[in-house]
Amino acid sequence: MTTILVVDDEERIRSFYYRLLASEGYRVEEAENADEANDILKSEPVDLVLLDFRMPGANGGDLCEVIKLFHQRVKVIVASVYPVTEQKKRVPGAEEYYDKSRGISELFSKIKSVLLGPELEP
Amino acid sequence: MKLRSVRFKVSVLYTSVLGAILLVYSLMLYFNLGYSLSRAIDSDLRKKVLEIEETTNLYSQAFDTTEEKDVVSVRRALHINEMADREAFQWPSVRKIDQSWRYRIQALGIKHDYVVVYSSSGEVLETSQNVDEELLPILKALFHTTLKGKTTIRDFDSKEYRLRIITHPLYRGANIRYIFQIATPTEAHQLLLKTKMRLILISIPVFLLFTSFLGSFFVLRVFDPVMEITRAARQISYRDMGKRVELKHADDEIKSLVDAFNDMIWRLEKSFRHIDDFSSNVAHELKTPLAIIRGELEVSLRKERTAGEYQKSIGIAIEEVQRVLKTINDLLLLAKLDYRTEVFAFEPVELNEFMQEIYEQSKLIAAGKKIEIGIKAAEQPLTINANKLHLRRLFFNLIDNAIKFTPREGKVEIALERRHKEARVSVRDTGVGIPAEDLPRIFERFFHVDRTNEAPSTNGLGLSIVQSIAKIHNGVVNVESEPGKGTVFTVSLPLL
Numbered sequence: 001m002t003t004i005l006v007v008d009d010e011e012r013i014r015s016f017y018y019r020l021l022a023s024e025g026y027r028v029e030e031a032e033n034a035d036e037a038n039d040i041l042k043s044e045p046v047d048l049v050l051l052d053f054r055m056p057g058a059n060g061g062d063l064c065e066v067i068k069l070f071h072q073r074v075k076v077i078v079a080s081v082y083p084v085t086e087q088k089k090r091v092p093g094a095e096e097y098y099d100k101s102r103g104i105s106e107l108f109s110k111i112k113s114v115l116l117g118p119e120l121e122p
Numbered sequence: 123m124k125l126r127s128v129r130f131k132v133s134v135l136y137t138s139v140l141g142a143i144l145l146v147y148s149l150m151l152y153f154n155l156g157y158s159l160s161r162a163i164d165s166d167l168r169k170k171v172l173e174i175e176e177t178t179n180l181y182s183q184a185f186d187t188t189e190e191k192d193v194v195s196v197r198r199a200l201h202i203n204e205m206a207d208r209e210a211f212q213w214p215s216v217r218k219i220d221q222s223w224r225y226r227i228q229a230l231g232i233k234h235d236y237v238v239v240y241s242s243s244g245e246v247l248e249t250s251q252n253v254d255e256e257l258l259p260i261l262k263a264l265f266h267t268t269l270k271g272k273t274t275i276r277d278f279d280s281k282e283y284r285l286r287i288i289t290h291p292l293y294r295g296a297n298i299r300y301i302f303q304i305a306t307p308t309e310a311h312q313l314l315l316k317t318k319m320r321l322i323l324i325s326i327p328v329f330l331l332f333t334s335f336l337g338s339f340f341v342l343r344v345f346d347p348v349m350e351i352t353r354a355a356r357q358i359s360y361r362d363m364g365k366r367v368e369l370k371h372a373d374d375e376i377k378s379l380v381d382a383f384n385d386m387i388w389r390l391e392k393s394f395r396h397i398d399d400f401s402s403n404v405a406h407e408l409k410t411p412l413a414i415i416r417g418e419l420e421v422s423l424r425k426e427r428t429a430g431e432y433q434k435s436i437g438i439a440i441e442e443v444q445r446v447l448k449t450i451n452d453l454l455l456l457a458k459l460d461y462r463t464e465v466f467a468f469e470p471v472e473l474n475e476f477m478q479e480i481y482e483q484s485k486l487i488a489a490g491k492k493i494e495i496g497i498k499a500a501e502q503p504l505t506i507n508a509n510k511l512h513l514r515r516l517f518f519n520l521i522d523n524a525i526k527f528t529p530r531e532g533k534v535e536i537a538l539e540r541r542h543k544e545a546r547v548s549v550r551d552t553g554v555g556i557p558a559e560d561l562p563r564i565f566e567r568f569f570h571v572d573r574t575n576e577a578p579s580t581n582g583l584g585l586s587i588v589q590s591i592a593k594i595h596n597g598v599v600n601v602e603s604e605p606g607k608g609t610v611f612t613v614s615l616p617l618l
């Protein structure tokens with residue numbers, strides 16, 4: 001089963017994505033900051049991280065770098081309410097960027113395309 | 123060099139000032155020279171006339187002539203140089219006078235002067251040899267327009283002659299015997315003055331040209347830093363605020379300008395960043411609830427759900443709508459507090475009574491969390507000038523925080539006291555406290571300390587509003603906190 005880790009400091013966002021993704025059949029893990037996310041990444045088989053970068057403590061950008069260094073297999077989608085262009089500036093190196101106010105079908109299609117990976121596409 | 127440039131103005135200014143000074147100074151020297159020259163001529167003339175007079179007298183004595191024959195002495199005195207030896211007297215006394223007079227005449231330089239001797243009635247008795255037909259009438263005419271009783275000096279200018287003329291009477295007792303007239307040519311002096319004038323007229327413009335050139339070069343040097351600043355100012359933009367003016371060898375005045383300039387850029391940069399942060403915070407704070415609402419609605423539409431699920435989604439949507447509204451209202455209030463203070467009506471408010479009301483209302487909220495809330499009024503009445511609506515908002519925000527950040531069964535206490543000319547109201551709680559490193563930032567807009575288990579309905583504007591309201595009441599808010607023990611906020615307001 002595909003596991004998605006939702007990293008966001010706001011509980012209500014996490015709970016929304018938890019319900020949303022769980023109802024779509026994904027296994028969902030939650031982390032409220034970079035440290036927690038790191039712990040989960042070390043102990044659980046995570047396929048995809050849905051990452052907010054505006055967090056207290058170590059921010060999403062730092063976490064993204066860590067993931068790219070130590071968990072190459074894990075895909076990252078940056079998800080925040082900022083426009084995608086700004087997200088790219090702040091957190092370079094993620095597979096995909098998602099503006100949270102854009103609606104859930106866009107999120108699902110991005111998750112699917114990232115999980116499939118460009119090289120696996122026929 | 124442009125006409126309106128400072129460089130041009132400065133060089134025009136100092137060139138004209140310098141020109142004026144040079145002109146005045148040269149003219150002063152010029153006229154002083156002219157004056158000294160005529161003084162010198164005058165004293166020469168006096169000396170000559172006196173010596174001629176004296177010599178005439180000496181001859182008269184030597185000849186021992188009668189008054190009528192004095193003219194012999196005059197003639198001898200005037201013509202000694204042309205007289206051949208045959209006219210020489212064998213009288214040793216006369217010879218002696220002859221000798222010394224010849225010598226004196228040389229020294230005085232009378233040779234070039236025109237001498238005329240008149241009788242007391244104005245007839246020409248004798249003239250020196252160089253006085254010709256042409257000159258004599260001029261001298262005579264001058265003589266007749268001159269006061270005869272005493273020595274006078276005057277000038278005469280015409281095409282052929284430039285003369286300075288002394289007229290001097292020779293007395294015998296109380297009567298005038300002869301009148302001497304000596305005219306000395308002044309061409310040489312005039313020439314001297316003329317060349318001086320020419321020198322002045324030529325040298326001043328040359329001087330000015332040279333100094334204005336030098337000056338504008340120096341001004342250019344002085345303005346170098348200004349150019350530098352201009353260049354830097356052009357490069358600074360909203361996107362690139364990092365630029366600063368750097369001057370290695372700036373003078374003090376310029377340096378303070380540069381410092382002030384750099385300082386201003388720094389302040390601008392800071393407020394730009396502030397605006398940036400602020401709008402990014404606003405966007406975040408408004409878009410997050412909207413994203414959740416949209417998500418909930420889309421989830422509900424996606425497929426058939428149970429009634430419970432619908433209810434949950436609608437509940438969340440309503441909650442988020444309320445958050446959006448709270449944020450918008452808070453922002454509007456803050457804007458009003460900051461920029462439209464004049465719209466608030468103030469009235470005298472007695473704080474003990476006022477806080478009692480707030481306390482009664484807060485009890486209900488505190489009861490939900492089993493928090494014990496108390497109030498300690500001041501002994502004397504505390505009347506301040508206040509806008510009731512906003513003052514209530516201030517204390518509700520503080521009490522709301524106290525209750526929110528205090529665990530169940532904690533305590534909150536409101537205390538009032540009078541300190542000098544201030545009323546102090548403190549709200550103390552036994553809650554989680556605020557880490558020391560966050561204390562300076564809690565009044566910032568949208569700042570909230572990250573904690574997991576707190577009520578989620580915060581946007582971090584509460585304390586900003588508290589501070590702004592205190593400010594329109596000329597009050598201040600202080601905070602002391604010990605993490606794990608509790609926090610106390612103190613509002614000091616000036617008494618009426």
Ligand SMILES: Nc1ncnc2c1ncn2[C@@H]1O[C@H](COP(=O)(O)OP(=O)(O)OP(=O)(O)O)[C@@H](O)[C@H]1O
Nearest residue numbers: 523524527555564570571580581582583584585609
């Ligand atoms: N009495 C208190 N005890 C502990 N922490 C406090 C207290 N009051 C304020 N704080 C801290 O300061 C932060 C800022 O407070 P503020 O009232 O501005 O925002 P908020 O309460 O989080 O949100 P809002 O008041 O807008 O709903 C809070 O998030 C909290 O961390």
Ligand SMILES: [Mg+2]
Nearest residue numbers: 519523584585
């Ligand atoms: Mg608050």
